[in-house]
Amino acid sequence: MDKTFAARRRRDLIIAAVLAALAALAPLFVKDVYVQNILILTLMYAALSQSWNILSGYCGQISLGHALYFGIGAYTTELLFTKFGVLPWFGMLGGGVIAALIAMGLGYPFFRLRGHYFVIATIVIAEIGLLLFQNWEWAGAAMGITVPIRGDSWLKFQFMRTKLPYFYFALALCCLAWFVTWWLEDSKWGFWWRAVKDNPEAAESLGVVVFNSKMGAAAVSAFLVAIGGAFYAQFLAYIDPESVMGFQFSLLMALPAVLGGIGTLWGPVLGAAILIPMTELTRSYIGGSGRGVDLIVYGALIVAISLALPQGLVSLFSRTKAKNQIKGATR
Amino acid sequence: MGDDAVTAQAIIQSLASGLLMGLLYGLIAVGLALIFGLMDVVNFAHGEFLMIAMYVSFFLFTFFAIDPLLSAPLVAAALFVFGAVIYLLVVRFAMRAKANAGMVQIFSTFGLAIVMRGLAQFFFTPDYRSIPQSWLGGKTISIGGIFLPEPQLIGALVSIAAFAGLYFFIHRTDFGRALEATREDPGAVALVGIDKNRVFALGWGLGAALVGLAGAIMAVFFYIYPDVGASFALIAYVTVALGGFGSVFGAFAGGIIVGLVEAVTALVLPPSLKSVGIYAVYLLVVFIRPRGLFGSM
Numbered sequence: 001m002d003k004t005f006a007a008r009r010r011r012d013l014i015i016a017a018v019l020a021a022l023a024a025l026a027p028l029f030v031k032d033v034y035v036q037n038i039l040i041l042t043l044m045y046a047a048l049s050q051s052w053n054i055l056s057g058y059c060g061q062i063s064l065g066h067a068l069y070f071g072i073g074a075y076t077t078e079l080l081f082t083k084f085g086v087l088p089w090f091g092m093l094g095g096g097v098i099a100a101l102i103a104m105g106l107g108y109p110f111f112r113l114r115g116h117y118f119v120i121a122t123i124v125i126a127e128i129g130l131l132l133f134q135n136w137e138w139a140g141a142a143m144g145i146t147v148p149i150r151g152d153s154w155l156k157f158q159f160m161r162t163k164l165p166y167f168y169f170a171l172a173l174c175c176l177a178w179f180v181t182w183w184l185e186d187s188k189w190g191f192w193w194r195a196v197k198d199n200p201e202a203a204e205s206l207g208v209v210v211f212n213s214k215m216g217a218a219a220v221s222a223f224l225v226a227i228g229g230a231f232y233a234q235f236l237a238y239i240d241p242e243s244v245m246g247f248q249f250s251l252l253m254a255l256p257a258v259l260g261g262i263g264t265l266w267g268p269v270l271g272a273a274i275l276i277p278m279t280e281l282t283r284s285y286i287g288g289s290g291r292g293v294d295l296i297v298y299g300a301l302i303v304a305i306s307l308a309l310p311q312g313l314v315s316l317f318s319r320t321k322a323k324n325q326i327k328g329a330t331r
Numbered sequence: 332m333g334d335d336a337v338t339a340q341a342i343i344q345s346l347a348s349g350l351l352m353g354l355l356y357g358l359i360a361v362g363l364a365l366i367f368g369l370m371d372v373v374n375f376a377h378g379e380f381l382m383i384a385m386y387v388s389f390f391l392f393t394f395f396a397i398d399p400l401l402s403a404p405l406v407a408a409a410l411f412v413f414g415a416v417i418y419l420l421v422v423r424f425a426m427r428a429k430a431n432a433g434m435v436q437i438f439s440t441f442g443l444a445i446v447m448r449g450l451a452q453f454f455f456t457p458d459y460r461s462i463p464q465s466w467l468g469g470k471t472i473s474i475g476g477i478f479l480p481e482p483q484l485i486g487a488l489v490s491i492a493a494f495a496g497l498y499f500f501i502h503r504t505d506f507g508r509a510l511e512a513t514r515e516d517p518g519a520v521a522l523v524g525i526d527k528n529r530v531f532a533l534g535w536g537l538g539a540a541l542v543g544l545a546g547a548i549m550a551v552f553f554y555i556y557p558d559v560g561a562s563f564a565l566i567a568y569v570t571v572a573l574g575g576f577g578s579v580f581g582a583f584a585g586g587i588i589v590g591l592v593e594a595v596t597a598l599v600l601p602p603s604l605k606s607v608g609i610y611a612v613y614l615l616v617v618f619i620r621p622r623g624l625f626g627s628m
Binding site for chain 1: 425431442601603
């Protein structure tokens, strides 16, 4: 490994630690509940997008169906909690494991598909999941599940009086997803994924087990997204199929990574830090009119960024990174 | 309703309705297939093109009292211009992306879809609209005990005519040949003096005109609202992928299959699950044939 690469990785780790420490201090200055809410959502989407980026960015298998894993995390947690009294922490892990298993089970037939056929298959499978949950009486069907309030406790991971515990959990999840990506980038998996993304045939001939490396990426990605779903369910204390498994989540996971820089370490965090506050602010300040101005602004921004900066916002910061990306993208 | 409610009669009835709807699905989807075949771009705003067409038909009826059946060619013409303009203003630039080309195309057309929905909400309000009285609206025709709603029947006939016309157009006219040539080798056509951008713009216009035709007819029997495109867009993508991306005939066949599968699913499963059948058939088909039924391997 050449020195500059090792130095860049060390620098990335230091920057991440500083940013995380600064973020951890934010609640000292931000007392407004509305702003805290936006911060929590921003951290959550950064974590989700970072996880999505592992499969879709690094490994190049573009999924627009990750809402399925998000919903599975949310539903596993709340079904276990409300029906069997299992603590959300176990539900969260259980949901992650189930999502990872489903991702691998689906990967078996799905990873034979290429390009748009794969993307549409991921949309379609999440849509099937949504329809099944909407018709599943035992799981509350379209009415969903209201999480019973048992008072503030870390054990049951629910807090009514303060949002701070949710903030710190979202921050921890974001750091975890970032660290997993950072760690995988330099592992044999990271190199396999980039090889698979750039040229699967060549990778295969060089001895990369293409199929297994896609499966690994799918499992890690789905596991982390399901943890995010479990968190979101506890945070809202209410879930229904549309609000945890709807297509909009698949998009909201993909957009930060795409706008920030797909297949890059910092893209998802950067994208989420800009996109999510903007979404929330346009919704509350100009969306209230119900006249769609928020949609116009939001959509126009997506068009503008994707046309002007095809490699995402990170390409503004680092020339060398952008160059690496071009090399990767054009083989 | 007894156990014999699902008689042969009922099955034929629902297959007939499924076939009519399927032909319309084919007409909605073919523009997508055409554009993809021409330049490998999936238009993620295709559903919003349909929505715009429905509104144009609605306003021609409301302000000028032109029946949707008569205004359909006008709607198609309006959408032709719209499609060509969208190519020149947005898609042309998305094609230039050096890196992440696929992503740029997906998200620039997707952003466009959101803008179009927002604009529709802004100018037309989120209200549900419908065309209260039209020549065909609400009428049915009975053939041998099978009831067929007239709007859907006419829609199916228009769809067949449109596909026949498109076939003739691609194979028998100069522009059609230019389209085929550009799709096969955009670099080489430049050498014989064909402007690639012009062909692409006309291709987008044609694709939009076809979905415009579908929208004009659907305005008779569907509610018109800013999000209406979203519900048909996924069906259109599945239709195109089922037939095989880029294959115009595949979109026709895919549409018929989707319509029939939807009708059969509605017979055996609760109505709210009728789309599950379509999705399951899509997955089954691509697992066996990863490039769709008629896609080139």
